[in-house]
Amino acid sequence: MDYKVLADLIFPDAKEISYYEEKYPARNLPEGAYVTRFAPSPTGFIHVGGLFGGIIDKKLAKQTGGKFILRIEDTDQKREIENGIFQIVNGLKGFEVIPDEGAISEDEESGEYGPYKQSERKDIYQAYAKSLIQKGLAYPCFCSPEELEEIRGKQEQAKVRPGYYGVWAKCRNIPLEEKIKRIQNGEKYVIRLKSAGREDRRVEHKDCIKGKIEFPENDQDAIIIKGDGLPPYHFAHPVDDHLMRVTHVIRGDEWLPSLPLHLELFRALEFKLPKFAHTATIMKDDDGNKRKISKRKDPEAAVSYYHEQGILAESVTEYLLNVANSNFEPWRRGNPDKSVDEFDFQLNKMNVSGAVFDMVKLLDVSKTIISKLSAEEIYNKTLEWANYYDEELKKLLEDNREYGIRVLNIERGNVKPRKDIAKWIDVKDIIIYMYDDKFAGNTEYEFQKVNDKEEISNIVNTYMEKYFDLADSKEEWFNKIKDLAEELGYSREVKAYKQEPEKFKGHVGDVSTVLRVVVTGRSNTPDLYEIMQVLGKDSIKERINLFFK
């Protein structure tokens, strides 16, 4: 009796593996092309760490003329959530991480190397598991969870490594006949690898990011087919990446400890080894301590956060790209208008240890990107955001598109555009005082140095009577403010005041601040001349009346 009988008994319907080898032939791609894959489980929203990996996968495939695959790792059906695939696909799409092949929606996919949902690849995994059983490299294990628990307890007591290996691998040496009998009797079982590894031997591995690493060999008889007939990650990974002809496995470095197992599996299955790149985890500063950024504690860990805040996907991408390859930033400075696609990304430039996620820096990237946008683009994007998150803002913008654009165009489009918007959620506060209806209820005025009501009215009234004219150019306008200042006993220039403060009540800036505050309610705003131009005569007069009411 040989292993074939056992293999046929366990997987009677499995195809020969040669069938799959032919069905999924080597890809016809240019020399040096990367085939990468992002393989999340449909357990919820995408995590920034996942996005980070996805961006790298996509970038590398694109810049080498390769393929980027989206594979769904749904072999753990307990953890799956409804709409999981939709969330992944949609989440990635928002960041332009669009796969060349793989899952498209809950039940659609594209590409010749599918299915791309692991739950639909059961037959394939079983065929390969069968081949291992046939070669005597895998066997059925009848241990129940309780027995496994018991073994672990003993191991803890004996202070030895936990796991299913060596003498602890009870089912490994059950005679073939007995195995067959027990299966025929309907006993439950899983399939385990019969590890050929030894803990006292070392395996070497050259990682694209981490460089040379050494481990003890794997000697665990890991499960390759679970009780439900599906494989765990460790077995799905070699089978899928081999059959999908993946050249570069890029994944988080939390996988490093199981690499010896994967290496053994690739060898046992006689697969060509892909290149591995283990990326460092994105961390979070938690009161001076570093820890893995977490879905539970950190809202910014969820990709949906950026949509909610109105942070441009582009900003997140550029920030993350810079974390991945820190030479991105100098490149961007040198090539401010080039597409990210032109940046030459290098795996080996990635840092080996985890970077702390820096929201302040991300927001700075975002400000710079937004500062290059036209008022119209900002208008459109803000409105799009407001559509989801801010009814009031949406209405404000929609009611008068032209006015909205004029407001957003203040101090924009010139050589040194404003850099004051980092996220769309900020926009409302920046523009709201430009809307008469909203300003009508204003009661707070942030006056600075000149606070006396009589003096304020003196400045405002004199201005309106003698100097107010919207037809003025900016220069004329400002000269008039200076004339006004002088007339009322303020210096025309700030410098003059600073040199001899006792000679003046204040300086031209104090005067313009009064006008600014009466018109806008605020002491800090963009250029007052432009604001007045946009508001127009009636609005300005109305605002002045409002102040004196």
Add this chain to the structure above:
RNA sequence: GGCCCGUUGGUCAAGGGGUUAAGACACCGCCCUUUCACGGCGGAAUCAUGGGUUCGAAUCCCGUACGGGUCACCA
């Protein structure tokens, strides 16, 4: 605890035997300036630690400390 990986300013980091140890964000100061931003100039601030190798160490080797990851019929 075992196994693996790491440690350059507050953060991201360049640098791989000889450097005044880049740059960016943040911070501080000055300048520009009608306010705020922007921009310009400048400043403070880093090689975890102890040994070795070497004429010379951030860089190579060993130890220590600290940080992180991982030890499932999860991925």
